[in-house]
Amino acid sequence: MPEPDDRLRNLGPKSRAWLAEIGITDIDALREIGAVEAYARLRFQFGRSISRNMLHALAGAIADQDWRLLSAEHKAELDAAVAQRLAGA
Structure with a gap:
């Protein structure tokens, strides 16, 4: 598994490690998936x-x-977007 990017703004080592576990290791990957989807996947996993x-830290990082x-x-x-996304999960 690739090492998480330590330059992800607002996100400490634990948050970056969680993101890496769901396949998000850099800002480009986070931007591609978006804060809402990344948050939903983190909630599902953890x-x-x-x-x-x-959620707000992810949006700030983007x-x-x-x-x-x-x-x-x-x-x-x-x-609101997360509530809708999680209701559909």
Whole structure:
């Protein structure tokens, strides 16, 4: 398994290791799959140990910004998209 990219913004070693376990090892792979799908796959693999903060961190990594700077509206859109995605899983 490839080593996770330590330059993924907002994501510490444990989060990067989780992503690597589902096949996401760099920002390009994360961008390709998107924050919502990556989060859904993480939840499927690791259950409730994956929090909504992870969803926001993933979106921040894709945008190359601190996840805490995402607007409340953007976070709400992400949360709604995840709820819909998980309901269909």
